[in-house]
Amino acid sequence: MVRxxxxxxxxxxxxxxxxxxxRDEYLALLCVxxxxxxxxxxxxxxxxxxxxxxxxxxxxxxxxxxxxIRKKNEVSCVPxxxxxxxxxxxLDILKRIDLFALVIYGLIIFPKVLGHIEVAVMxxxxxxx
Numbered sequence: 001m002v003r004x005x006x007x008x009x010x011x012x013x014x015x016x017x018x019x020x021x022x023r024d025e026y027l028a029l030l031c032v033x034x035x036x037x038x039x040x041x042x043x044x045x046x047x048x049x050x051x052x053x054x055x056x057x058x059x060x061x062x063x064x065x066x067x068x069i070r071k072k073n074e075v076s077c078v079p080x081x082x083x084x085x086x087x088x089x090x091l092d093i094l095k096r097i098d099l100f101a102l103v104i105y106g107l108i109i110f111p112k113v114l115g116h117i118e119v120a121v122m123x124x125x126x127x128x129x
Contacts, residue, residue, distance in 0.1 A: 050076050050119045053126065057098065058086055070116070077116035080107060101125070 004012045004019075012019040048056075054065045068082045083103055090096045102125050106117030110124070 053122050054078060059095065072113045072116055075113060075118050077113050077118040080115050
């Protein structure tokens, strides 16, 4: 089979014939029902959760990030004091600056929950970067 693989066309070739599956064969392989012919099917990526965003931005572990997230007025948020130590003592200078900017956005520019940084601020901050 390795000899029959054509990397340029990314298909198998036997006796000068390409062996690419037809649309119907793809549908059978993928077990797709009720296909619309002129529609493109794309798998949407899963959105990143607030905990994963917090872990990525701060470098916290999974358990620590889970412990820091609170619900205030039906909004997920992180208390300022949990980020204060990271802003002052994080080993990576660029992370310190990012966290400081996030805190300014969360506490001064968009203060919805006093003393806390909410999910919407973190989403906005990610879009700015």
